Amino acid sequence: MAMDRSSREFTMKGRKKHHVLSCCLLIAVLIILGILALVLYILYRPLPPRVLTSPVELGVEDFSLLPPSLTLTASVHVEVVNPSRSPFRYGETVTAVTYHGEPVGTTVVPAGGVGGRTTTWVTPLTEVDGVKVAANPHFAGDALSGTLPFVVMVRLDGKALVLRAFEVSATVEIVCYVQLYVFREDSSSRCVATVRAGPQRKYY
Incomplete structure (x- = not known):
């Protein structure tokens, strides 16, 4: 026992x-x-992108006070820097071009991406409807002064994913205040960029 x-x-x-x-x-x-x-995660953690420059160019192809007529060309370039090793991908966005607060055109950013630790030029498609501009009640006064004010907005809505478990969503907004000099057929712009980012847990 x-x-x-x-x-x-x-x-x-x-x-x-x-x-x-x-x-x-x-x-x-x-x-x-x-x-x-x-x-x-420390090595490949996603970081929000940075915007270095965003020049806007407006050109005059046709201009007349009587009858009111305006034909414009528009060109927007945005330089985006991705500081992280994770690629930053964004979807298509459409924003308005305004003249005295009224929409007179659109800026379309096609879907794309910025590779890890790379710098990419993003070229949105910007169109301005000169007919709407000429029909605006402020057009005659602005045209006589030689300066037409526009606001062009560009937005990138995207995210970076790391380890297939964590993602950082980021929205880049660029607001450009553009002065078009109709008699000189030239323009100048001042742009302000903001980046909003927020990490969130992604479940599979």
Whole structure:
């Protein structure tokens, strides 16, 4: 009886020791995986993009006061820098070109992306309806003064994904205040860029 009891106690101690070793091994594996995930996240964590320059050019192809007539060409260029190793991808967006607060055109950014740690020029398609501009009640006064004010807005809505588990969504908004000099057939612009970013957990 004593031998059987000692044998059972030895077996139970062996099982407890085996369970403890298994738990320790599992904890060690989880810690190692956690450290690797943290290192990879630090190396490849997505960061919001930066906008360096965004010149806007408006050109006059046809201009007349009587009858009111205006034909314009528009060109917008946005230089986007992606500082992180994760690519930043964005979808198509459409924003308005306004003249004295009234929409007179559109700026379309086609879907695209910026590779990790690269700089890319984004060229939206901008169209301005000269007929709507000429029909605006402010057109005659602005045309006589030689300066027509426009506001051109460009927006990039995108996200960067890392480790297939975390993503950072970012919206880049560029608002350009453009002065068109109709008699000089030239323009100048002042642009203000803002970036809004917010990390969120993505579940699969």
